[in-house]
Amino acid sequence: xxxxxxxxxxxxxxxxxxxxxxxxxxxxxxxxxxxxxxxxxxxxxxxxxxxxxxxxxxxxxxxxxxxxxxxxxxxxxxxxxxxxxxxxxxxxxxxxxxxxxxxxxxxxxxxxxxxxxxxxxxxxxxxxxxxxxxxxxxxxxxxxxxxxxxxxxxxxxxxxxxxxxxxxxxxxxxxxxxxxxxxxxxxxxxxxxxxxxxxxxxxxxxxxxxxxxxxxxxxxxxxxxxxxxxxxxxxxxxxxxxxxxxxxxxxxxxxxxxxxxxxxxxxxxxxxxxxxxxxxxxxxxxxxxxxxxxxxxxxxxxxxxxxxxxxxxxxxxxxxxxxxxxxxxxxxxxxxxxxxxxxxxxxxxxxxxxxx
Numbered sequence: 001x002x003x004x005x006x007x008x009x010x011x012x013x014x015x016x017x018x019x020x021x022x023x024x025x026x027x028x029x030x031x032x033x034x035x036x037x038x039x040x041x042x043x044x045x046x047x048x049x050x051x052x053x054x055x056x057x058x059x060x061x062x063x064x065x066x067x068x069x070x071x072x073x074x075x076x077x078x079x080x081x082x083x084x085x086x087x088x089x090x091x092x093x094x095x096x097x098x099x100x101x102x103x104x105x106x107x108x109x110x111x112x113x114x115x116x117x118x119x120x121x122x123x124x125x126x127x128x129x130x131x132x133x134x135x136x137x138x139x140x141x142x143x144x145x146x147x148x149x150x151x152x153x154x155x156x157x158x159x160x161x162x163x164x165x166x167x168x169x170x171x172x173x174x175x176x177x178x179x180x181x182x183x184x185x186x187x188x189x190x191x192x193x194x195x196x197x198x199x200x201x202x203x204x205x206x207x208x209x210x211x212x213x214x215x216x217x218x219x220x221x222x223x224x225x226x227x228x229x230x231x232x233x234x235x236x237x238x239x240x241x242x243x244x245x246x247x248x249x250x251x252x253x254x255x256x257x258x259x260x261x262x263x264x265x266x267x268x269x270x271x272x273x274x275x276x277x278x279x280x281x282x283x284x285x286x287x288x289x290x291x292x293x294x295x296x297x298x299x300x301x302x303x304x305x306x307x308x309x310x311x312x313x314x315x316x317x318x319x320x321x322x323x324x325x326x327x328x329x330x331x332x333x334x335x336x337x338x339x340x341x342x343x344x345x346x347x348x349x350x351x352x353x354x355x356x
Contacts, residue, residue, distance in 0.1 A: 006181040009144045009169060010035035012180050016151035017075050018043060021183055022101075023336075024050040024074045026063040028082065031115050032171040033105035036077045043330035057082040061089030061102075068098040069208045071196030073155060076339055077103035079171070080121050082114050083131060090164055091130025092224070095210035097195075099158035099170050102136075103167045106176035108332035114343040116332040119255060122310035126168045126284045133222050135229045137165040137236070140254045150281075156187035161232060162195070168283060170306070171257045172335060233285040240279040243269065244294055247276030249349065252291075252315050253304040254280050256305045256335075261304050263338045264345065283311075291318030300352050301344055305329040306336060324352050 007015070014036045017025070024121040029039040037053065044051040050067065054060040068074045078086065082103045092099050097232050106124060108118040113192050125138045137157055141151045147169065155163040212218040242262055244250055249268075260281040268275040273286055278294060280287050280299075282327060295301065301323055303315045309327045328344040330336065 003183050006177055007144060007180050008035060008177045009103065009147050009174045011039055012144050012147045013077070013167070013169070013174075014032050014039040014043070015182065016148040016191075017101070017155070018047070018181040018307070020073065020152055020329060021122070021153040022049075022073045022075050024064070024067040024072045026052045026054050026060040026067070026074070026076050027078065028054050028057050028060050028080045029320045030057075032107055032174050033077050033079050034085070035174075036103060036104050036105075057085040058089070058183055061093075061100075064087060065093055065098060065196075067073045068093070068100050069197050070095070071192045071198055073157075073159070074099070077105065080107045080109050080124075082142070083121065083124065085093075085206035087124075088131070089131035089198060090128065090136060091132055091134055093164045094130075094134035094136065094175050095132065095221070096208050097109065097162035097225075098164070098208070099162050099192075100291065101154045101166045101167065103156050103161065103169065103211075103281065105169045106171050112225060115171060117170065117306055117335050118332045119257065119306040120168060120310070121168065121284065122254070122305070122307065125168050126281045126286070126314075133226065134287050135163075135232075135284055136159065136283075137163055137232065138168055139165065140281060140283050141173065142166050142254075142256055142279065143146065144173065144176060144180050147173065148182060152187055157188035157236070157240055159192065161228060163232075168255070170257075173256050176256075186202050203277065208283045236282060237285050237287040237289060238281040239267070239287040240277075240348050242277040242279070243288075244278055244298075247298055248274040249290040249300045250276045250294060250298045251304055252280075252301050253312070254283060254311060257304050257306055260338055261335060262340065264304075265340045267342055268345075286314045286318070288314070288318040291315070292320065293324070295319040296324035300349065301325045302348060303327045303329075304341060305330055326352060
């Protein structure tokens with residue numbers, strides 16, 4: 001095992017991308033993810049790889065489209081309001097079935113917002129702002145070690161499913177430094193020779209495009225994409241459970257808020273109360289199945305987010321009417337502290353007539 005390195009989340013993403021064989025990066029500086037492009041601007045030049053600081057985020061995502069169509073391993077990164085500018089390009093990439101990794105290191109919004117901590121891009125990532133019936137795969141790490149592991153997984157899943165993958169990172173995590181062990185990339189290489197555009201060379205010509213004037217062909221294409229999404233939903237749901245087996249009350253959270261939720265859970269466990277934590281690691285596909293299983297035994301679910309409840313809709317869809325669901329959160333600013341959450345949960349539990 002290699003020695004651990006103390007790395008910021010942003011730098012860990014950049015280093016892991018190079019380990020995955022990322023050969024093209026297109027981006028535009030915006031806090032709090034600028035270090036990703038800054039690191040790659042030097043390292044990719046050393047390795048004779050393609051690095052472009054684009055004139056805008058719209059340009060960056062469209063450059064990524066072109067490079068991905070040639071079979072290159074492509075990454076772009078940005079933040080929140082700038083990712084909003086990429087939504088049309090993501091819709092194109094899904095329709096064109098192009099494997100692009102997009103890193104979103106979140107900042108506060110709506111609009112331009114600021115660099116305060118926030119988790120306000122859940123809806124933007126899982127539902128999207130582009131047109132048509134499409135889905136992007138969304139992975140959510142909670143520590144810098146997972147940032148590395150999920151960067152590896154992002155490139156693999158993008159190539160495996162020929163679909164954009166969003167690595168959704170809290171701004172806090174992008175700026176946080178933690179010890180990281182750079183294990184070898186555990187994922188196999190995916191052969192893309194059957195679809196990439198690299199010159200006919202004696203074979204029949206190919207084309208990649210989303211414009212389809214013939215109605216039946218467009219319907220067939222969209223239905224084929226839908227079948228792929230259903231397969232992903234059935235086979236790629238991922239999550240972490242913490243003390244959930246006997247829990248009467250389960251806290252749900254994604255990203256770094258799950259770390260605070262674990263501390264809250266430990267506080268109540270020390271009082272002899274049966275609390276647990278459920279963390280989705282894939283925000284799409286969302287782990288509804290396991291959440292529904294847990295809701296058969298648990299009395300109350302309390303969703304904790306650094307927003308106004310964007311994941312709450314998915315928690316309710318998972319739990320249905322099996323248990324009560326409540327929420328603790330705020331949109332931006334100082335990170336939700338353990339003491340704040342404990343106080344809010346005590347009030348919620350009393351109101352819900354759940355045993356403390």
